Amino acid sequence: xxxxxxxxxxxxxxxxxxxxxxxxxxxxxxxxxxxxxxxxxxxxxxxxxxxxxxxxxxxxxxxxxxxxxxxxxxxxxxxxxxxxxxxxxxxxxxxxxxxxxxxxxxxxxxxxxxxxxxxxxxxxxxxxxxxxxxxxxxxxxxxxxxxxxxxxxxxxxxxxxxxxxxxxxxxxxxxxxxxxxxxxxxxxxxxxxxxxxxxxxxxxxxxxxxxxxxxxxxxxxxxxxxxxxxxxxxxxxxxxxxxxxxxxxxxxxxxxxxxxxxxxxxxxxxxxxxxxxxxxxxxxxxxxxxxxxxxxxxxxxxxxxxxxxxxxxxxxxxxxxxxxxxxxxxxxxxxxxxxxxxxxxxxxxxxxxxxxxxxxxxxxxxxxxxxxxxxxxxxxxxxxxxxxxxxxxxxxxxxxxxxxxxxxxxxxxxxxxxxxxxxxxxxxxxxxxxxxxxxxxxxxxxxxxxxxxxxxxxxxxxxxxxxxxxxxxxxxxxxxxxxxxxxxxxxxxxxxxxxxxxxx
Amino acid sequence: xxxxxxxxxxxxxxxxxxxxxxxxxxxxxxxxxxxxxxxxxxxxxxxxxxxxxxxxxxxxxxxxxxxxxxxxxxxxxxxxxxxxxxxxxxxxxxxxxxxxxxxxxxxxxxxxxxxxxxxxxxxxxxxxxxxxxxxxxxxxxxxxxxxxxxxxxxxxxxxxxxxxxxxxxxxxxxxxxxxxxxxxxxxxxxxxxxxxxxxxxxxxxxxxxxxxxxxxxxxxxxxxxxxxxxxxxxxxxxxxxxxxxxxxxxxxxxxxxxxxxxxxxxxxxxxxxxxxxxxxxxxxxxxxxxxxxxxxxxxxxxxxxxxxxxxxxxxxxxxxxxxxxxxxxxxxx
Ligand SMILES: Nc1ncnc2c1ncn2[C@@H]1O[C@H](COP(=O)(O)OP(=O)(O)O)[C@@H](O)[C@H]1O
Ligand SMILES: [Mg+2]
Numbered sequence: 001x002x003x004x005x006x007x008x009x010x011x012x013x014x015x016x017x018x019x020x021x022x023x024x025x026x027x028x029x030x031x032x033x034x035x036x037x038x039x040x041x042x043x044x045x046x047x048x049x050x051x052x053x054x055x056x057x058x059x060x061x062x063x064x065x066x067x068x069x070x071x072x073x074x075x076x077x078x079x080x081x082x083x084x085x086x087x088x089x090x091x092x093x094x095x096x097x098x099x100x101x102x103x104x105x106x107x108x109x110x111x112x113x114x115x116x117x118x119x120x121x122x123x124x125x126x127x128x129x130x131x132x133x134x135x136x137x138x139x140x141x142x143x144x145x146x147x148x149x150x151x152x153x154x155x156x157x158x159x160x161x162x163x164x165x166x167x168x169x170x171x172x173x174x175x176x177x178x179x180x181x182x183x184x185x186x187x188x189x190x191x192x193x194x195x196x197x198x199x200x201x202x203x204x205x206x207x208x209x210x211x212x213x214x215x216x217x218x219x220x221x222x223x224x225x226x227x228x229x230x231x232x233x234x235x236x237x238x239x240x241x242x243x244x245x246x247x248x249x250x251x252x253x254x255x256x257x258x259x260x261x262x263x264x265x266x267x268x269x270x271x272x273x274x275x276x277x278x279x280x281x282x283x284x285x286x287x288x289x290x291x292x293x294x295x296x297x298x299x300x301x302x303x304x305x306x307x308x309x310x311x312x313x314x315x316x317x318x319x320x321x322x323x324x325x326x327x328x329x330x331x332x333x334x335x336x337x338x339x340x341x342x343x344x345x346x347x348x349x350x351x352x353x354x355x356x357x358x359x360x361x362x363x364x365x366x367x368x369x370x371x372x373x374x375x376x377x378x379x380x381x382x383x384x385x386x387x388x389x390x391x392x393x394x395x396x397x398x399x400x401x402x403x404x405x406x407x408x409x410x411x412x413x414x415x416x417x418x419x420x421x422x423x424x425x426x427x428x429x430x431x432x433x434x435x436x437x438x439x440x441x442x443x444x445x446x447x448x449x450x451x452x453x454x455x456x457x458x459x460x461x462x463x464x465x466x467x468x469x470x471x472x473x474x475x476x477x478x479x480x481x482x483x484x485x486x487x488x489x490x491x492x493x494x495x496x497x498x499x500x501x502x503x504x
Numbered sequence: 505x506x507x508x509x510x511x512x513x514x515x516x517x518x519x520x521x522x523x524x525x526x527x528x529x530x531x532x533x534x535x536x537x538x539x540x541x542x543x544x545x546x547x548x549x550x551x552x553x554x555x556x557x558x559x560x561x562x563x564x565x566x567x568x569x570x571x572x573x574x575x576x577x578x579x580x581x582x583x584x585x586x587x588x589x590x591x592x593x594x595x596x597x598x599x600x601x602x603x604x605x606x607x608x609x610x611x612x613x614x615x616x617x618x619x620x621x622x623x624x625x626x627x628x629x630x631x632x633x634x635x636x637x638x639x640x641x642x643x644x645x646x647x648x649x650x651x652x653x654x655x656x657x658x659x660x661x662x663x664x665x666x667x668x669x670x671x672x673x674x675x676x677x678x679x680x681x682x683x684x685x686x687x688x689x690x691x692x693x694x695x696x697x698x699x700x701x702x703x704x705x706x707x708x709x710x711x712x713x714x715x716x717x718x719x720x721x722x723x724x725x726x727x728x729x730x731x732x733x734x735x736x737x738x739x740x741x742x743x744x745x746x747x748x749x750x751x752x753x754x755x756x757x758x759x760x761x762x763x764x765x766x767x768x769x770x771x772x773x774x775x776x777x778x779x780x781x782x783x784x785x786x787x788x789x790x791x792x793x794x795x796x797x798x799x800x801x802x803x804x805x806x807x808x809x810x811x812x813x814x815x816x817x818x819x820x821x822x823x824x825x826x827x828x829x830x831x832x833x834x835x836x837x
Binding site for chain 1: 693694695696697698699700702703706707709710712713714715716769773774
């Protein structure tokens with residue numbers, strides 16, 4: 001083939017989608033979206049959680065059928081919809097956000113499972129399967145014992161298996177739905193190298209990531225979705241992180257310091273010399289009405305343990321806690337809740353919310369007693385209470401009865417906050433409330449925090465991210481090795497100075 | 505660690521336990537350690553093994569079935585009636601009729617589960633009652649003794665008298681059992697369909713993303729168990745030389761215990777034919793040993809119950825697939 005022909009072919013998109021619409025129950029996940037990928041390009045699909053990125057990928061790969069009117073053109077052929085078998089046979093591969101692996105099966109079978117599907121049943125060729133798996137791993141430069149069951153491997157290696165799976169067979173286009181979410185920095189760099197290699201060998205890669213730095217580093221072009229609708233397609237060159245954020249959310253984020261003077265206000269919580277052997281030592285702090293106190297520091301500094309102690313889930317070995325002037329000692333978190341302390345745990349997904357249960361049930365979980373009339377739960381009151389919180393915190397939901405797992409990270413976090421606000425607390429402890437929440441939704445959560453503070457709630461905000469503490473808190477405490485080592489006022493200290501202290 | 509321990513851990517442990525039990529029983533009882541007793545065990549276990557490999561396929565696909573044992577009784581009656589109507593028949597027509605009726609009853613479970621999205625345990629508890637109710641209603645609890653001669657005549661494929669005076673026998677049920685075991689092994693281990701069954705049981709959403717036909721999986725799994733139930737039913741009628749309506753009632757739990765003991769997991773995705781056979785043998789040896797030791801048969805029931813309980817406890821992390829929420833997608837961040 002000549003060069004000119006090559007370039008001529010490259011002008012035509014490999015994949016072209018038009019007017020893609022998809023509705024789940026009442027939620028319109030995609031509204032007439034257009035999407036195009038050129039052969040061999042690295043194309044980023046950007047958008048907040050719930051904007052429809054995964055749904056779009058599932059339509060391209062035939063997991064879902066789009067509504068009538070959709071046009072799919074791939075590699076010169078037109079389809080009204082795809083099927084997983086056709087898509088795979090045509091060289092469309094996916095690394096799914098949830099990996100979609102089979103934990104009980106061997107690594108080899110996971111990687112080469114494609115050879116097990118197809119139009120008609122066949123005999124299994126285990127030899128060919130293991131060879132294909134080994135070859136795919138070799139392309140990644142990884143060695144794994146392919147005969148061991150997948151469940152023996154940690155998540156990062158499962159991610160590698162999911163990537164290797166996409167390299168079996170002749171891929172023309174590989175979709176990667178948040179492939180770096182559970183990888184470390186060096187593993188991520190490694191993956192980005194793989195993306196470059198694929199692209200150089202003529203395979204198109206569609207890359208979904210929340211880490212905008214990665215997006216800028218790797219991609220040629222960028223398609224932005226917002227609320228299921230196309231915002232636009234842009235060359236990556238000349239883009240900045242803040243511009244992408246703006247496109248994704250439709251908002252401009254002004255990062256200004258929110259800190260305000262709080263000195264004269266009544267003290268809600270006073271902690272004196274609180275210690276617990278090996279976890280934290282001699283911690284003293286006060287939180288006043290309407291104040292947001294941030295505690296930042298590195299992972300393992302003892303922040304979560306301190307919060308658990310304040311919430312009655314860890315017994316301190318020394319020190320005192322005073323709540324609104326009265327000394328308190330909690331035997332359990334029930335006592336703490338009754339006294340007016342609420343704690344939004346770090347691990348929302350496994351500890352804070354019960355995923356298969358409904359939005360409504362999750363929301364009233366901590367405040368059930370308030371909904372009882374004569375010992376019985378009043379469904380009507382529950383509905384109104386839930387509706388009220390959904391409205392006040394602007395949670396985007398379909399129906400109250402939907403499982404909480406149908407919501408995006410940001411909206412789940414809002415429900416988790418509402419769950420605690422429904423207990424009518426005096427002090428709200430937020431432990432890493434933005435983990436797994438994307439940029440736009442983060443801003444929304446801090447809006448809520450600010451308005452709660454304005455209503456007089458005392459708030460402790462625990463976060464790893466110094467800027468988050470700096471912009472959103474009235475005072476910032478720096479914790480290291482179980483001790484409070486610095487106290488900053490964002491109004492007088494520069495962000496860089498706090499960052500230097502914490503990350504030193 | 506040797507590779508075999510990774511891939512065949514359950515089977516190796518089972519073999520070891522069986523060996524220990526055999527030695528123990530051989531030392532404490534007179535009858536146990538004879539070759540004759542060993543072959544008796546095999547002959548006695550044949551029907552249960554046939555049921556077990558059928559149930560194994562359903563468990564691998566993430567389902568459960570309570571109804572197959574009474575379905576086998578239904579098969580016995582229907583087959584006996586049809587054979588009577590066509591003037592006797594022979595082994596081939598017997599297996600064809602029993603197999604087809606069995607498949608029909610199994611497929612009915614798949615139909616309920618797939619079409620109405622009923623979880624398998626609930627669907628099969630319902631069909632268990634329907635099948636048993638119909639059976640008792642139409643037979644009024646009366647047994648059939650006048651079966652065709654070919655069906656009630658013992659078919660001995662190999663026999664030999666041993667020096668100690670006991671007999672070694674291999675009978676037709678053992679041959680049929682071997683065929684069923686081999687066929688199931690071939691299905692789940694050597695065909696792509698079998699691997700799809702594993703995948704579907706392991707991660708239904710993952711299987712769906714590969715375009716695996718979820719409905720087909722249910723029909724194949726329950727159809728296969730139905731086929732095994734039909735064949736097992738006919739073999740049991742042959743072995744018992746009569747058809748008693750409630751002869752197999754309750755057998756489902758013994759078989760379930762044996763299969764989970766053999767390493768299959770409630771919740772799906774795991775289990776092997778060899779483990780399954782060893783599980784049945786272990787259960788049979790336990791029962792046989794308790795008999796020889798003169799222990800009450802109710803002790804055996806307790807053991808079966810305990811095994812099922814432990815199996816449920818061990819697989820609790822996967823029970824959502826069995827008891828509810830069929831949609832299984834990774835948590836979104
Ligand atoms: N299987 C489903 N059932 C119901 N709603 C769904 C389903 N899958 C996605 N959604 C909804 O569709 C929207 C888009 O989701 P998704 O494509 O996963 O977004 P993204 O991948 O961009 O985070 C969300 O509002 C989500 O709640
Ligand atoms: Mg997604």
